[in-house]
Amino acid sequence: xxxxxxxxxxxxxALAIWGMGYGIWYAVFIEHQTLDGLGSxxxxxxMRAAENRLTESQAALADATSRSFVYVRQVDAHGHWIxxxxxxxxxxxxxxxxxxxxxxxxxxxxxxxxxxVIFPLGxxxxxWNRGMGPQAIAVSGSALVILGLSGTAWGFARSNS
Amino acid sequence: MSAHEGAIRxxxxxxxxADRFAPFSARRIFVIGGIALILCGMILxxxxxxxxxxxxxxxxxxNLLAATRAVASHDPQAAGAAFQNIGGLLENRGTKVDAHSHxxxxxxxxxxxxxxxxxxAFSESAKKFLAKLFLSGAILLPVGVFLxxxxxxxxxxxxxxxxxxxxxxxxxxxVWVVCLCELAGLAKYFRLQTPVRTSxxxxxxxxxxxxxxxxxxxxxxxxxxxxxxxxxxxxxxxxEARDSELLSAMTTRAAAGDSAAALQAxxxxxxxxxxxxxxxxxxxHVIEFGILAILLAFFQPYIFLREKWRRIxxxxxxxxxxxxxxxxxxxxxxxxxxxxxxDVGGLLVIVxxxxxxxxxxxxxxxxxxxxxx
Numbered sequence: 001x002x003x004x005x006x007x008x009x010x011x012x013x014a015l016a017i018w019g020m021g022y023g024i025w026y027a028v029f030i031e032h033q034t035l036d037g038l039g040s041x042x043x044x045x046x047m048r049a050a051e052n053r054l055t056e057s058q059a060a061l062a063d064a065t066s067r068s069f070v071y072v073r074q075v076d077a078h079g080h081w082i083x084x085x086x087x088x089x090x091x092x093x094x095x096x097x098x099x100x101x102x103x104x105x106x107x108x109x110x111x112x113x114x115x116x117v118i119f120p121l122g123x124x125x126x127x128w129n130r131g132m133g134p135q136a137i138a139v140s141g142s143a144l145v146i147l148g149l150s151g152t153a154w155g156f157a158r159s160n161s
Numbered sequence: 162m163s164a165h166e167g168a169i170r171x172x173x174x175x176x177x178x179a180d181r182f183a184p185f186s187a188r189r190i191f192v193i194g195g196i197a198l199i200l201c202g203m204i205l206x207x208x209x210x211x212x213x214x215x216x217x218x219x220x221x222x223x224n225l226l227a228a229t230r231a232v233a234s235h236d237p238q239a240a241g242a243a244f245q246n247i248g249g250l251l252e253n254r255g256t257k258v259d260a261h262s263h264x265x266x267x268x269x270x271x272x273x274x275x276x277x278x279x280x281x282a283f284s285e286s287a288k289k290f291l292a293k294l295f296l297s298g299a300i301l302l303p304v305g306v307f308l309x310x311x312x313x314x315x316x317x318x319x320x321x322x323x324x325x326x327x328x329x330x331x332x333x334x335x336v337w338v339v340c341l342c343e344l345a346g347l348a349k350y351f352r353l354q355t356p357v358r359t360s361x362x363x364x365x366x367x368x369x370x371x372x373x374x375x376x377x378x379x380x381x382x383x384x385x386x387x388x389x390x391x392x393x394x395x396x397x398x399x400x401e402a403r404d405s406e407l408l409s410a411m412t413t414r415a416a417a418g419d420s421a422a423a424l425q426a427x428x429x430x431x432x433x434x435x436x437x438x439x440x441x442x443x444x445x446h447v448i449e450f451g452i453l454a455i456l457l458a459f460f461q462p463y464i465f466l467r468e469k470w471r472r473i474x475x476x477x478x479x480x481x482x483x484x485x486x487x488x489x490x491x492x493x494x495x496x497x498x499x500x501x502x503x504d505v506g507g508l509l510v511i512v513x514x515x516x517x518x519x520x521x522x523x524x525x526x527x528x529x530x531x532x533x534x
Contacts, residue, residue, distance in 0.1 A: 043244035047237040049412035065405040153379040
């Protein structure tokens with residue numbers, strides 16, 4: 001088996017396992033509590049507003065927004081790690097049909113694997129740091145995946161022709 | 162008889178295929194189980210989209226409106242009750258979506274494992290055990306998640322986790338363990354000094370339907386990524402900020418007695434949630450269908466239908482795969498009409514997938530009888 005295929009198959013399966021493990025840990029220890037807290041913060045925001053305690057109401061709504069921001073990204077990171085892992089695995093199985101030399105195929109595989117690791121990582125880091133750094137990591141990761149995927153699609157198209 | 166069928170009916174091919182796709186083999190359990198999981202997940206998704214999604218969204222909107230009116234009339238109990246209803250409705254929707262997506266996701270993993278079986282260096286009985294354990298987990302998790310809304314915390318010793326969640330998590334654990342074992346099996350295969358490196362007809366098929374599904378699937382995945390990047394770059398943070406602004410406006414305007422502004426904020430909030438939902442759904446579905454198309458490209462040699470019909474089902478699957486996400490995106494402009502077309506797209510995918518499953522079933526029978534004789 002060529003290096004490019006090994007990179008994608010082993011990297012993809014490892015990434016999918018990591019994403020699932022992360023998802024199980026998150027579902028067991030954090031998700032239910034997060035959702036309860038989110039619902040409770042929203043209800044508190046409206047109830048305090050009904051009591052005309054607007055400062056407390058706005059604080060509760062800000063808390064709900066913050067919890068929602070974190071929840072969306074936790075679920076996104078879990079889903080994207082698994083999804084990208086599976087995609088790498090599938091592409092790895094078919095990678096011999098990408099009509100490029102092995103060197104280019106290895107570059108494509110590295111771009112896909114690196115992008116698949118760091119794109120969800122950047123999304124997850126946004127929950128700890130709301131600055132531009134994590135966003136830049138996520139954008140770089142998605143750019144690498146798109147680049148790798150475009151190259152792979154081109155390679156498949158060359159194979160078909 | 163096509164060249165494909167001819168090749169299949171040749172003795173060598175039959176023997177080779179029968180070895181790998183024998184009755185109750187791990188590969189067959191993964192293939193049949195995987196396609197069945199995907200079909201069930203898609204049918205659940207179509208039923209959910211057609212009969213539950215929109216009424217559920219309307220009820221959430223009505224309760225948000227009730228909560229805003231309760232703020233205006235300074236009735237905190239009514240506001241709390243409305244949010245309790247919203248919590249229940251969100252849980253109902255969330256668990257249905259999770260059951261749908263996990264069932265399909267596990268179906269994809271099952272098909273992948275089917276492809277990898279010749280490279281997993283375990284005994285056939287161990288591989289069959291892993292396949293059955295995987296399917297147990299892949300059924301247990303979505304069924305458990307589906308039941309969370311109905312079982313709740315009844316009889317549970319935990320503060321926030323009910324029995325349905327416990328069984329769902331157990332199902333996820335089974336799947337995870339099987340994934341680890343399959344990875345170990347692959348590693349063992351590549352560690353062997355003289356591995357049996359046989360050719361696999363699934364990986365060498367260059368038929369027209371296989372090529373169309375492979376190229377079409379890759380393009381669908383690429384479209385999904387481009388759309389996701391565009392959405393994340395231009396809309397995601399703006400929508401989140403707007404979400405927060407509108408929640409704040411609902412409460413402050415209602416508390417100040419400005420009912421018109423508060424109700425407008427509720428209406429805008431509903432539209433914002435709709436915009437977020439269709440973008441996420443379109444992004445997820447186009448990528449999932451792309452992956453499905455790529456996976457099915459590999460299984461074309463097992464689909465025992467005439468070449469013409471294999472081409473037709475491949476094209477139908479690709480048309481449905483593109484139509485569903487495109488019309489989901491158009492729901493914001495076209496409303497239920499686009500929703501109807503999206504459901505038709507989903508139905509095309511289901512029909513094509515079912516036809517392929519029938520083809521695999523027929524192929525299985527041929528191989529069995531040929532191998533037995």
